[in-house]
Amino acid sequence: MGKFPIAERHYARKVVCMKCKALNPKGAVRCRKCDYPSLRPKRARKKEGK
Ligand SMILES: [Zn+2]
Numbered sequence: 661m662g663k664f665p666i667a668e669r670h671y672a673r674k675v676v677c678m679k680c681k682a683l684n685p686k687g688a689v690r691c692r693k694c695d696y697p698s699l700r701p702k703r704a705r706k707k708e709g710k
Contacts (some may be wrong), residue, residue, distance in 0.1 A: 675699035 674685050678698045679689035690697050 674702045676702050 673686045675686050675688060676677060676682070676699065677684060677694060677696050678700055679696040680690055680691060680694045680695040683702070684691055684693075684699055686701070688699060
């Protein structure tokens, strides 16, 4: 574990609409629910461990 950073990003493969908070696949330009153009990565923490 550690040689596959892709696996660690497993949870970051989705984005959340900042308006309706619907889950969208990463890479989506707009929310497919409300068509809002601002999407955030689901894993949006202030600090990551260190
Ligand atoms: Zn939305």
